[in-house]
Amino acid sequence: MKKWLKKIGAAIVTASLLISNLGMVTVSAADSNDFCGVWISTVYSSDYPSVQNNIEGQKQEFTQKLDKLKAIGVNAVVVQVRPKGDAFYESELNPWSAVLTGVQGKDPGYDPMEFMIEEAHKRGMEFHAWMNPYRLTTSGTDLAALSADNMARMHPDWIITYNGAMYYNPAKTEVKEYIRDTVAEVVNNYDVDAIHFDDYFYPTNYPLADGQTRDGDEADARREHVNDMVRMVSEEIKKINPKVQFGISPLGIWKNNSSDPSGSATNGGEGYYSVYGDAKTWVEKGWVDYITPQLYWEQGNAYADYETLVKWWSNLVKGTGVTLYIGQGIYKDVVAKEITEQLKVNEGYTVSGSIFFSARDLFEDRQGAATALKKYYSAVTTTETPVVETPTVIEKKKAYATKSAITVNGVPVSFEVYTINDYTYFKLRDIAYSISGTAKQFDTSWNEAEAAINLLTGLSYSGATSTISSAKDTSAITSTAKLYLDGQQKSVTAFTINDYTYYKLRDIAKLLDVGVTWNEKTSAIGIDTTKGYE
Numbered sequence: 001m002k003k004w005l006k007k008i009g010a011a012i013v014t015a016s017l018l019i020s021n022l023g024m025v026t027v028s029a030a031d032s033n034d035f036c037g038v039w040i041s042t043v044y045s046s047d048y049p050s051v052q053n054n055i056e057g058q059k060q061e062f063t064q065k066l067d068k069l070k071a072i073g074v075n076a077v078v079v080q081v082r083p084k085g086d087a088f089y090e091s092e093l094n095p096w097s098a099v100l101t102g103v104q105g106k107d108p109g110y111d112p113m114e115f116m117i118e119e120a121h122k123r124g125m126e127f128h129a130w131m132n133p134y135r136l137t138t139s140g141t142d143l144a145a146l147s148a149d150n151m152a153r154m155h156p157d158w159i160i161t162y163n164g165a166m167y168y169n170p171a172k173t174e175v176k177e178y179i180r181d182t183v184a185e186v187v188n189n190y191d192v193d194a195i196h197f198d199d200y201f202y203p204t205n206y207p208l209a210d211g212q213t214r215d216g217d218e219a220d221a222r223r224e225h226v227n228d229m230v231r232m233v234s235e236e237i238k239k240i241n242p243k244v245q246f247g248i249s250p251l252g253i254w255k256n257n258s259s260d261p262s263g264s265a266t267n268g269g270e271g272y273y274s275v276y277g278d279a280k281t282w283v284e285k286g287w288v289d290y291i292t293p294q295l296y297w298e299q300g301n302a303y304a305d306y307e308t309l310v311k312w313w314s315n316l317v318k319g320t321g322v323t324l325y326i327g328q329g330i331y332k333d334v335v336a337k338e339i340t341e342q343l344k345v346n347e348g349y350t351v352s353g354s355i356f357f358s359a360r361d362l363f364e365d366r367q368g369a370a371t372a373l374k375k376y377y378s379a380v381t382t383t384e385t386p387v388v389e390t391p392t393v394i395e396k397k398k399a400y401a402t403k404s405a406i407t408v409n410g411v412p413v414s415f416e417v418y419t420i421n422d423y424t425y426f427k428l429r430d431i432a433y434s435i436s437g438t439a440k441q442f443d444t445s446w447n448e449a450e451a452a453i454n455l456l457t458g459l460s461y462s463g464a465t466s467t468i469s470s471a472k473d474t475s476a477i478t479s480t481a482k483l484y485l486d487g488q489q490k491s492v493t494a495f496t497i498n499d500y501t502y503y504k505l506r507d508i509a510k511l512l513d514v515g516v517t518w519n520e521k522t523s524a525i526g527i528d529t530t531k532g533y534e
Helices: 004-022 055-072 112-122 173-189 217-240 279-285 306-317 333-337 339-346 359-363 366-384 428-435 505-512
Strands: 035-040 076-082 126-131 159-162 165-168 194-197 245-248 323-328 353-356 396-401 405-408 411-413 418-420 423-427 442-447 452-457 474-478 482-485 488-490 494-497 500-504 515-519 524-528
Touching: 035 126, 035 359, 055 112, 055 359, 055 366, 076 112, 112 126, 126 173, 165 173, 173 194, 173 217, 194 217, 217 245, 217 279, 279 306, 306 323, 306 339, 323 339, 333 339, 333 366, 339 366, 353 359, 359 366, 366 442, 366 452, 396 494, 418 474, 418 494, 423 428, 423 494, 423 505, 428 442, 428 505, 428 524, 452 505, 500 505, 505 515, 505 524
Parallel strands: 035 076, 035 353, 076 126, 126 194, 194 245, 323 353, 405 524, 452 482
Antiparallel strands: 159 165, 396 418, 396 474, 405 411, 418 423, 423 500, 442 452, 474 494, 482 488, 494 500, 515 524
């Protein structure tokens, strides 16, 4: 633990330098009505990391993923830093995670969580340390397979096994204290914005003793054991640093109303019974700062309708001071397809944001979910950013078909390009298509109500374009369409030619920070995404 005093001092110095050098202070995502989080799962290396025993490779991968998430609109990452009773951080209570090196307990050569927190905060993103309190293995019951410094090896009496896996026993006082101390270690030593637990408490459907029922003494005792742990963790966090939030993401159904009149009008699996998680009590007691129920169903689902559950959880948090985020299951195609509609449902209730499961589905743009989120959050920004309108003077100009050769990153392309008043004008979709897949890629969306085009940076182009040029001299009329870059209105000149909107290449290149070249000898126009605009 000797390095932690140095860490605290370094953090203070770093914060001071950032404020003095940048002249700004990052606004917490939680202070916004548009909290947009994503779960980054490390168990099985599902979302991260894809490489082991490679410090620079892991660092580069994480920062690249942060940049992609930020481009979509994500402002908080919920990173699984304790997937199986192990750690992505320096700890005296938990061994280094095997996910990092392939061997549990092996020092990865750096502090991954310290690095991840720093990189997230650089980008104005919150960092929530996601910890699984009880899980030890996803499969396997051989204690000898764990590292020698694993607490389970030293205290085998703390362990229960079920369905071929091992868990810490929630009924043990020592286990409750160990989990509390594990959280305290992180809150004391790292600049986390929140501690986050998911839905893993008792093993799912862990059997009761013969003669016991799901509402009997043994079941009630299990729920109380979990409640004790939640309360202890909550109190410890607030004692150390009241600014650090504590959030839990329970199963989406507390109880069905067939089990309890105060439950939801649903007919699905109930967290109260299946994992002995009494989320309603956590909210009512104020033991959590935020609750994120996993509402991984679509609208109209016969067993668990999405809006029915949003309404139930919204009513639960009213008057409690507990913030409600919704866990959105975009790993399901049916949910990913309607994610915009689900977010609009949220707008009608006491919902302060969403956390999406999981990062890989955003990276893959499952069913267009990432593109939809980018457009949704950009639209929110657009409506919230007042712009002083100036009248557009409509002019009719001669548009000459440009004969110049055009290259994108050195590769010849064929686009319809026009020269108006000695400037070259390109279709947005041609530029978007040609640089898709590069670091400067962007998508476009059309807002009919606003008569506006929005450029969405960081996303691959989702439209179509023609690779054959048939441009002929014609006439052009000043376009009245508005142009937004990630929700911020921009002032640029545009013309409508043959029902398409054309923009001055240098204006778009400047907005996107893309290099533009002109070869006098060959009369060639070059677009270069490896360079910035000059």
